[in-house]
Amino acid sequence: MKHMLKINRCMSQAQREHADDADMSGISVKATVELMSREVGGRQNFGFMDKDYRNYIHRKRRTKMKKGDAGAILQYHQKMSVDNPSYFYSMQLDEDDMITNIFWADERAISDYGLFGDVLCFDTTYRTNDYGRPFAPFVGVNHHKQTVIFGTALLYDETIESFKWLFETFLEAMSGKQPKTILTDQSAAMASAISVVFPQTHHRLCVWHIYQNAAKQLSQVFHGSQQFAHDFGKCVYDYEEEDDWLLAWNEMLENHNLMDNKWLKKLFDVKEKWALVYGRHTFTADMMSTQRSESMNSTLKKYLKPSHDLLRFFEHYERVLVDRRYEELIADFKMMQTSPVLYGNVEMLQHAEEVYTPKNFKLFQQQYTSIGDYVANKVSKSDMKYxxxxxxxxxxxxxxxxxxxxxxxxxxxxxxxxxxxxxxRHALKVLDKKNVRRIPSSYILNRWSKEAKARSIINYQAAKTSANPKESIGKRYSHLCRNYREIASVAAEHEELTKYAHEHSIELLKNLEEKKKKLLKENTCGKENTSEGHDDVLGEMSKACGVKRKAVVGRPRGSGGYGRFKGILEGKKNIVRAKSYASTSPIREAQAKRQISFQKIEDEVPTLPPSAQVDSSTQLSACDPEMPFQDKLSFTQLLDTVITPDDFS
Incomplete structure (x- = not known):
């Protein structure tokens, strides 16, 4: 029992560092103590007791929280900026100097956006702990068809003003590069902000949310007619010409007596944002829903706990980024070490295997191997045009x-x-008929190729003039750091390359000094006043006296702390439990009544019959006649299929 005496109990520095690493990795106190005790041959050889370990962890957390949420968060982002000059973060304060909105993106996220930021998925259904804040990640898809994170935000609310601030801040972090397409749910505030901040971007609505709302608004119609699900699904996925789509839409309304349905009228007004016939010309990277954001919400639950404060939220969110990026590294390794199976000794497939990543080669091969079932009839020829x-x-x-x-x-x-x-497969059929044996270079997208992340220099776009000179210098410095880091990485691979880079860097520095002197003489670029600069920015943020909390009555729906808001079709609440909970106090009774009221709304939406058939295939095969539309999954199966995480890849 000597090891239990206080005089014999002490955690060594090595044990404390071990404890810190375990805590940052999300390992529980109990599991860490058991592991450390096994390493030394039993708890009697530990040097301290379980409660000593727990006390150490609690003291460390209390020390961090002495600064308050605002101070701790600011210190966290400042530390990240020191470690990574390209790290970007921004906070918005209200009139009471309370933090309302926060956005951050590290160097890797910014770099990934430069490569794969043509399509964004944006979703705010996930909620943090007692703050009840919408968690808003900007995600996309990389060359391995894996989810990639471009930036993250914690919002106070979901108003037009908050979204405008967020999107403008996002553009600032990404050097003004706008995405080609952004996928969201049917949020009016979000749509208004997108139209203002992303005027060049195609705004598409998540198909899953369209179906979910249809189930809520048209539940009786779905139950009353199996044909309606089929007709509605065709309007979502099918048709190549607008006239054909309009005819089918009007026939659906007439056949099911829905000419005066208000919800369908509103849906028709935004048809350009969800019907595939209006989106075929828009690149969406093979996505029609925000399922990647939804799958990320599911992943977050494995890393975050309701007991985490905001500072620990940031720290453990880093683990999410690290693990996601390691999955990409694994995919890169497999791509270099293995080769996919080719269905035949065909030059076109061999070429595709050389240029595409395995995931995209598989998609290409699926298209190519089906061309034998197609017939191509020539209808006209003019010179070399067919x-x-x-x-x-x-x-x-x-x-x-x-x-x-x-x-x-x-x-x-x-x-x-x-x-x-x-x-x-239709185009590949014609290429095969014309004896074209390799994929034309203009039809190999770099974002799907093995060379998608080959070293490249990021184009510089002059930012808007800032009222803060040092802030402008900092942004230019961050941009140059990203590019010169790539140069240094290549140069370091060989002694001759290093010498070459060194010689030219000296020459470049001399040229820059001469250019600077000329600019000074011309009085067009004096030494910018940086005496205040960034200190003013930090000073503005350092005025933050706290993190603004939302006034939440009762427990947030769909959350046990951290979690996402659940839709109308996603499970039902336990009314009996709510009534039991309500019996303890008048306040809880009022909260339970609200919970029961929502339950009644859910009960009004009956489950759709499995026989209601609808096309749930991806847009890849929506236009293929060999896959009859009415033979696809049922409506409820589609809802399950769309949001099922594909192991986050």
Whole structure:
């Protein structure tokens, strides 16, 4: 029992560092103590007791929280900025100097956005602990078809003003580069902010949310007619011409007596944002829903606990980023060490295997191996330009393919390449017929290729003039750091490259000094006043006296602390438990009544019959006649399928 005496109990520095690492890795106190005791042959050889370890962890956390949430958060981001000059963060304060909105992105996130930021998924359904703040990650997809994170925000609310601030801050962090497409839910505030801040971006609505709202608003129609789910699904996924779509939409309304339905009228007003017929020309990186954001919400629950304060939220969120990026490293390794199986000794497939990552090669091969079931009939020829109508066996539906043999360009009426970035089977059929054995270079998107992350220099876009001179210098410095880090990385690989880079860096420095002297003489670029500069920015943030909390009555719906808000079709609450909970106090009774009231709303939406058929296939095959629309998954299966995380990849 000697090890239990206070005089014999002491944690060594090595044990404290071990404890710190375990705590930052999310390992529980109990598991850490058991592991450390096994390492020394039992707790009697530990040097301290379990409660000593717990006290150490609690003291460390209390020390951090002495600064308050605002001070701790500011210190965290400042430390990240010191460790990483390209780290970007921004906070918004209200009139009471309370932190309302926070955005941050590290160097890797900014770099990934430069490569894969053509399509954004943005979702705010996840909520933090007692603060009840919307967690708003900007995510996309990389060349391995894995979810990649471009930046993250914690918002106070979901108003137009908050979204405008967030999107403007995001653009500032990304040097003003706007995405081609952004996928969101049907938030009016979000849509208003996007139209102002991202005027060049195509705003698409998440198909899963469209179906979820349809189930809520049209539940009786879905139950009353199996055909309605089929017709509605075709309006979402099918049709290549607008006139055909409009005809089908009007027929659906007439056949199901929905001409005066207000919800469908509102949905029709934004048809350009959800119907595929209006989005075929828009690149979406093979996404029609925010399922990547949804799957990330599920992943966060493995790392974050309701007991975490905001500072620990930031610290443990780092683990999410590290693990996600390690998955990409694993995919890179597998890509270099293994080769996918080719279905035949075909030059086109061999070329595709050389240029595409395994995931994208698989998609390409699926398209190519099906061309044997298609027939291509030439309908016109002019010089070196050909037009073919491609159909599946004896099915009447045809796709018009135009091929210019001189410049090696090809287009298909299904426009799959435009919104997915992979040639469709109709175009591949014509290329095969014209003896084209390799993929034309203009139809190999770099973002899907093995060279997608090959070293490159990020283009510089002059930022708007800042009222803070030092802030402008800092942004330019961060941009140059990213580019010169790539140069240094290449140069360090060989002695000759290092000497070459060193010699040219000396020459470049001399040229810059001469250029600077000329600018000083011309009085166009004097030494900028940096005496206040960034200190003023930090001073503004350092005035923050706390983190603004939302006034939440009762427990946030769909959350046990951290969690996402659940939709109308995602489970039902236990009313009996709510009534029992309400019996303890008038306040809790009022909260329970609200909970029961919501339950009644859910109960009004009956479960859709499994027989209600709808097309749940991805947009990759939505235009293919060999996959009859009515033979796809049921409506409820579609809802489950759309949001099922594909192991976060």
């Amino acid at each position: 037009e073919y109508k491609v159909s599946y066996r004896d099915i009447a539906r045809e796709h018009l393919v135009k091929f210019d043999a001189l410049v090696q360009t090809i287009t298909c009426s299904c426009m799959k390449f435009s919104f997915v970035g992979i040639l469709c």
